[in-house]
Amino acid sequence: MRTCQANLSCGRHKCGERCCPGEKKAAERQAASRRKNRQPGDSVVEAEHICIRTCGRPLKCGSHNCQQMCHRGPCASCPEAIFHEISCNCGRTVLQPPQPCGTHAPECRFNCPRRPACGHPPVEHNCHMDDISCPKCPFLVDKWCACGKEKLHSQPCHLQAGHCGRPCGKTLKCGLHKCRKLCHRPGECEDSASSSQTCGQACGKAKLFCDHACQNPCHGQTPCNESAPCAAKATIACPCGQRQQEVKCLASSSNPTPSRPELKCDDECLRLERNRRLAAALNIDPASHTNDHVPYSDITLRLFKENLAWAEAQEREFRVLAKSPEEQRLRFKPMPSHQRQFLHALAEDYGLESKSEDVEPYRYVVIWKGAKFVSAPSKTLAQCLKIREAQAAEAAAAAAAASSRAPTPPPAIAVVEPFNAFLLVSPRFGLTIEDVEAAIRPDLASQSGLSFTTSFLPSDEVLIRATAHYSSFLTPTAVEQALQNMKPRLEGTVKRQDIAGNILLCHVDANEQVSRREDISRSDAAAGWSAVAGRAATPAKKEELAAASSGGGSGKRVLLGLRKKKVETPAKSWTAQLDGDVEC
Incomplete structure (x- = not known):
């Protein structure tokens, strides 16, 4: 008889009935769900396949099981209630009954009453249940390290044991090696898990046939096994010992003296031998002989x-x-x-x-x-x-000794570099190179042996550099003389067209760096209070010249030695006489 394997409505159980009348409908329903073209009415489970068992799954409260009829999806909340008080660990925060089954203890806002076992003051924190630990003690104390070799300072109190970081150094069970583990508790050495009298380190004992260290794992006090060829490096040399080469040792108990390649002397060995013989002939000790030759640049x-x-x-x-x-x-x-x-x-x-x-x-x-x-x-x-x-130290000492003995040389005469350019100081706002060249081109054309280049300096000054033509054969001094002759004319043009505040002579290098400029301290001094006083006396001189010219033009004789009586005028204040030119 055929057994029905259709899924029940809960999705957890199968039908299991023999000759089930709803088996065919269940097969059609499951096939439609696999094709994903189910109609809204097709999702209804036939009556024969409705699960009527009890669910029985544990609820969220953890104390009861679901008593509803078997169903799909999660179970509902526990319908039971608690009829006793639910309090925090200290008992000062209480939830009054009734409460739903599975209700946890409330959060308490009061401090935890527990005291740390170390005796230090507790860290303030809220009350909590016993399954949650209190914060660790933050106080710093002195503790001995795990191996007991060193007392550590300023260690957190909650640490069970500190570590000094030194190797243990205790002799292991094999009696040949020392424990290499860093600071640890007694009984935790490298060979603590081994039941034999060996450790996991390399043997290290010298072999019998080649004197190399045994690289096999530690085998205690038993002799080393040298049946396999030794894999360590051995050094062979030429007869004079100058050339050396590393080869495999290959010594074993069956072949104590293996054959090795012969290394012959080369040209370098011959050269050193000749040098040794030459040193012996000249009675020179090569070990103590030194020279100051430096073969490097x-x-x-x-x-x-x-x-x-x-x-x-x-x-x-x-x-x-x-x-x-x-x-x-x-x-x-x-x-x-x-x-x-x-x-x-x-x-x-x-x-x-x-x-x-x-x-x-x-x-x-x-x-x-x-x-x-x-x-x-x-x-x-x-x-x-x-x-x-x-050598540098010896040379410095010799130079110092020579300078102390030698007479003091006369002071060097400073070399004055000749002027080779003009410098426009305080140029007009918005001035361009084209404006400067157009204004001074007629003045510069007078010197056919020089060519001029105009450029702006980073200091906002205008540089007019003079360069002598190759065919003119002008020396730097001749160029300076030519620029000095041109300066009055250029100065007048600059003042008349208001190109700049002043024009100076200067010397510039190939990188347009001004290394020397004309000293205008004298002209600056003359332009101070003396210039103000001179402008104050200028109107009187102009009146005298005007009177003299008018007398000569009318045909009247001018009597020399007679002066016109001065008309007394009220004295002006000193600020008015300065015409506003007050320098502080």
Whole structure:
């Protein structure tokens, strides 16, 4: 007999009836829901498949289960009520019954009455239930670290144990190694979880056949297993000991003396041997003999001094390349231009070839051994820098001694630079270069051997620079004389057309920097109170000249020695005589 597997109305249970009369309708309903073309009336569940069981799911209150008929979706709130008071932990905030089932304790606005176990004053906070902990004690106290080696100061009171950060250092169970864990409680060393008399560190004992350190895991006091070839590095050298090379040791219990490649002497070894023989013939001790020769250029030493640590690292790379006969080329990573300049200068001192490739900011340097490379310099950059500093100190001391003995030289005569330009001071507002050139062009045309260029300076002054033609053969002194002859005429034009407040002679360099200008202190002094007094006396002189000219024009004889009687006029105040020119 067939069992119906249709879902009931609750969506949680299945029908499970044999020969269910609503099975066909349930299949059509489920097929329509899968096609997503259900009609509003199709959502009605047939009567045979309405679930009539009790829901039984736990409610939100956590104390009761849902007693309604089995349904879809969440259950409703618990219908039960509480008929006793619900209070906070301290009992000062109370909710009176009845209350819905599942109501939590109210929030209390009073302070928590609990006291910390450490005895310090509590941190003020609101009352809370027992499942919530109080704030940690913030007071600072002195505590011993976990390993007991150091007393720590100003540690928070709530910390169970402080840590000094030092390695433990206790001997482990193997008896060969020390605990490397940082400060910890007793019994928590590296080998605390191991039941054997070993630890997890490398053995480190010297091997029997090659004297290298054993790299196997710690095996206690038992002998090291040397059946496998030793992977440590061994150094081989040429007969004179100058050339050295690192190879694998490969020693084992089955092959105590493995064969290794033979390293022969090269040209550098022969050169050093010749130098040794020459030193012996000349009775020179190479160990104590020193010289002050510096095989590096000044720019290399200057760039080395600017960045010592980085430059020493690059020098080591150069020496490794120069010492290794197999290495022929070295490429550096991209770097700024000043660092590439140091590499090029150092390559030149070593006799290496160098070039820069790629574009900024990926430009890098490549060096390689060329035909002129022989060997690396015997002295390092640091040694040569000390030699240069010692030489500079000796030279300074010698110069100081010589200056103390030598007579005092006469003071140097200052060289006065000749004027080569005009300077318009306080130019008119809105003045342009075209206005200046149009106003003074007739005056400048009188000097055919000079050409003039007009420009504005950052100080808002106008510069008129004179340049001698190549064919005129004018010296700087002749140019100054020509400008002095032109100045009165130009000064009149400037005053008449109100171009600027004043015109001065000056000297400018190639960058249009005014290094010397005409001293107008005398003219400024004459333009002070003396000028005011002179203008006050000018009207009287003009009246005398007018009287003299009128007498000569009428044909009357002018009697010399006779003066016209002056008409007394009331004295003017001193401010009126100054015509408003009052300088303070």
